[in-house]
Amino acid sequence: MAVGSGCAAVWGCRRVLKRAFSLHNAHSVRGMEDALQLVRNVVPPLTAKKHKGQDGRVGVVGGCREYTGAPYFAAISALKVGADLSHVFCTQEAAPVIKAYSPELIVHPVLDSPDAVHDVEKWLPRLHALVVGPGLGRDDVLLSNVKDILEASKARGIPVVIDADGLWLIAQQPALIRGYQKAVLTPNHVEFSRLSEAVLGDPLDGQDRRGAVLRLSQALGNVTVVQKGERDVISDGEQVLECSQEGSGRRCGGQGDLLSGSLGVLVHWALQAGPERTDGFSPLLVAAFGACALTRQCSHQAFQKHGRSTTTTDMIAEVGPAFSRLFET
Numbered sequence: 330m331a332v333g334s335g336c337a338a339v340w341g342c343r344r345v346l347k348r349a350f351s352l353h354n355a356h357s358v359r360g361m362e363d364a365l366q367l368v369r370n371v372v373p374p375l376t377a378k379k380h381k382g383q384d385g386r387v388g389v390v391g392g393c394r395e396y397t398g399a400p401y402f403a404a405i406s407a408l409k410v411g412a413d414l415s416h417v418f419c420t421q422e423a424a425p426v427i428k429a430y431s432p433e434l435i436v437h438p439v440l441d442s443p444d445a446v447h448d449v450e451k452w453l454p455r456l457h458a459l460v461v462g463p464g465l466g467r468d469d470v471l472l473s474n475v476k477d478i479l480e481a482s483k484a485r486g487i488p489v490v491i492d493a494d495g496l497w498l499i500a501q502q503p504a505l506i507r508g509y510q511k512a513v514l515t516p517n518h519v520e521f522s523r524l525s526e527a528v529l530g531d532p533l534d535g536q537d538r539r540g541a542v543l544r545l546s547q548a549l550g551n552v553t554v555v556q557k558g559e560r561d562v563i564s565d566g567e568q569v570l571e572c573s574q575e576g577s578g579r580r581c582g583g584q585g586d587l588l589s590g591s592l593g594v595l596v597h598w599a600l601q602a603g604p605e606r607t608d609g610f611s612p613l614l615v616a617a618f619g620a621c622a623l624t625r626q627c628s629h630q631a632f633q634k635h636g637r638s639t640t641t642t643d644m645i646a647e648v649g650p651a652f653s654r655l656f657e658t
């Protein structure tokens with residue numbers, strides 16, 4: 330079934346997509362293919378008619394004394410996926426380090442300044458999406474600034490991807506994000522348990538990952554949740570998708586940052602395309618599926634070249650070829 334043209338009814342697509350997206354059963358490749366096609370539907374064409382910035386201006390909020398790699402990975406991934414401009418809002422100390430990694434990023438050393446919230450807020454009208462948390466750390470002053478930045482982003486309707494220490498903040502104050510339908514949370518195993526405990530008071534049920542992700546999303550007022558793992562489980566509180574695109578056995582740090590940065594761009598593209606292009610599925614669900622598939626494909630391709638020595642930098646070098654392979658076929 331070709332989703333889009335060949336799919337007569339949204340409900341037909343839904344039935345296909347609702348089947349487990351596992352490569353271990355006969356329907357799965359077809360299910361994965363259908364979901365990949367939905368992602369293809371939202372990728373904007375490259376034309377001579379566009380101006381710089383139209384395909385995405387993404388901001389990453391993170392980067393402190395300890396962690397400079399994570400915000401770099403997220404921000405450069407956004408650019409490599411196809412954003413036109415990628416900003417990093419980090420602490421003063423982290424800024425020169427991040428700038429030195431890449432001349433392609435716009436780096437603002439503002440997150441620990443007395444006017445941090447104002448300094449970020451003035452950029453918000455120019456941003457299409459914000460990725461909050463990679464390498465943020467857990468300093469109370471920074472977290473308090475980020476809380477206000479999140480409130481300001483919500484007030485402007487800016488889509489937010491929340492990852493890493495941003496999820497630590499949400500676990501302390503779930504109300505910050507509850508009911509905000511333009512938010513996607515991307516917890517790893519430990520971050521998911523922490524959120525689940527904080528929001529539902531549940532210890533994680535490892536047997537029923539789909540149910541656990543669905544329940545967390547519902548309890549947060551249909552915020553989209555991506556639980557990363559052996560399979561990535563994604564839910565908006567109504568649908569559950571699983572992504573089992575082949576990755577690799579390499580679990581080096583930074584892969585989640587690649588995912589959250591990519592997702593920043595894909596969320597913008599999917600929202601811009603709208604539900605008609607995603608056959609009635611939530612654009613954020615489709616964007617999340619795309620970012621998961623892309624990250625895993627990067628891991629797969631990098632591992633084929635570098636084996637055990639694969640690092641996130643090797644994966645980022647695969648973003649272009651992996652994207653073409655998955656979404657430009």
Ligand SMILES: NC(=O)C1=CN([C@@H]2O[C@H](COP(=O)(O)OP(=O)(O)OC[C@H]3O[C@@H](n4cnc5c(N)ncnc54)[C@H](O)[C@@H]3O)[C@@H](O)[C@H]2O)[C@@H](O)CC1
Binds near residue numbers: 463517
């Ligand atoms: N190069 C860098 O600057 C990097 C910085 N990072 C940053 O490091 C900070 C802390 O992130 P962490 O992810 O370490 O979060 P946590 O500080 O919550 O630590 C999670 C711990 O759980 C462990 N863990 C992960 N998956 C697990 C699983 N499935 N089962 C059992 N244990 C598991 C990890 O080894 C880690 O020690 C964040 O700001 C993050 O963005 C990471 O993104 C990695 C790369």
Ligand SMILES: Nc1ncnc2c1ncn2[C@@H]1O[C@H](COP(=O)(O)OP(=O)(O)OP(=O)(O)O)[C@@H](O)[C@H]1O
Binds near residue numbers: 586625
């Ligand atoms: N056991 C696994 N098998 C295959 N892929 C996995 C496995 N665990 C995680 N992944 C993939 O690795 C990517 C990052 O997930 P991970 O759980 O490592 O995030 P993270 O801990 O937040 O990473 P980071 O080090 O960037 O913080 C995701 O695309 C996920 O699909």
Ligand SMILES: [Mg+2]
Binds near residue numbers: 492586
């Ligand atoms: Mg992480």
